[in-house]
Amino acid sequence: MFTAIAPRYDLLNHVLSFNIDRLWWRRTARMFTHILNRPEARVLDLCCGTGDMTFALSRRAGKASPKILGADFSRAMLTRANKKSAGTTLRWVEADALNMPFSDESFNLVTSAFGFRNLASYDTGLSEIARVLRPDGECGILDFGEPGGMIGKLYRFYFRSVLPKVGTLVSGVKGPYAYLPASVARFPEPSEMLERMRRAGFREATWTPYTFGIAGLYRGKK
Ligand SMILES: C[S@@+](CC[C@H](N)C(=O)[O-])C[C@H]1O[C@@H](n2cnc3c(N)ncnc32)[C@H](O)[C@@H]1O
Numbered sequence: 001m002f003t004a005i006a007p008r009y010d011l012l013n014h015v016l017s018f019n020i021d022r023l024w025w026r027r028t029a030r031m032f033t034h035i036l037n038r039p040e041a042r043v044l045d046l047c048c049g050t051g052d053m054t055f056a057l058s059r060r061a062g063k064a065s066p067k068i069l070g071a072d073f074s075r076a077m078l079t080r081a082n083k084k085s086a087g088t089t090l091r092w093v094e095a096d097a098l099n100m101p102f103s104d105e106s107f108n109l110v111t112s113a114f115g116f117r118n119l120a121s122y123d124t125g126l127s128e129i130a131r132v133l134r135p136d137g138e139c140g141i142l143d144f145g146e147p148g149g150m151i152g153k154l155y156r157f158y159f160r161s162v163l164p165k166v167g168t169l170v171s172g173v174k175g176p177y178a179y180l181p182a183s184v185a186r187f188p189e190p191s192e193m194l195e196r197m198r199r200a201g202f203r204e205a206t207w208t209p210y211t212f213g214i215a216g217l218y219r220g221k222k
Pocket of ligand 1: 114
């Protein structure tokens, strides 16, 4: 499914989110400045897609230039990420988030933007992230939420009725953009997600809503 939408993925992301996606990636990267400032740090951006979260991490790191790796199981997405990263030190790995080809305790930071929600098992995803993090390592999972109140009503109309039609029209692929609202509906509420994080071994688990809770960042420390 992700391979099918890869050619128009970036364009649709920016159009359908009115460019707010850039702010969310940037804000997420800023939360981890204390790790990104360390030249010896190793950072993994999981479900990296075409790499926009990875680039935000890299920009935030600046001259400290820690090792930053993007991983995804769609080669088409990684090919685009690779093209966009020419001349940088970013590296891309084809990998399944549920069975990662990385040793235990390899990374100081693992992020995932809008990818975690798609995993077939959230608990396996969390335990894999915990496994590859070093002690004291941190994780940041940015994903969609469902705001309440009037904003929630407007958002749900847009997300369930307008977005799938525009997404299908522009991508030329039936399915993925109808799947998107369904995948958000099946994603646990913040309280449940935080409980799952604690069970997977994360302490100081928190959720910070972005833009009325349309998106939000889960953070935890190993
Ligand atoms: C909605 S895109 C997000 C891409 C990027 N992080 C962003 O913020 O634009 C979700 C990505 O997760 C990847 N993905 C989904 N399940 C995965 C899994 N089990 N292992 C690795 N990647 C996965 C898809 O291939 C896709 O590129």
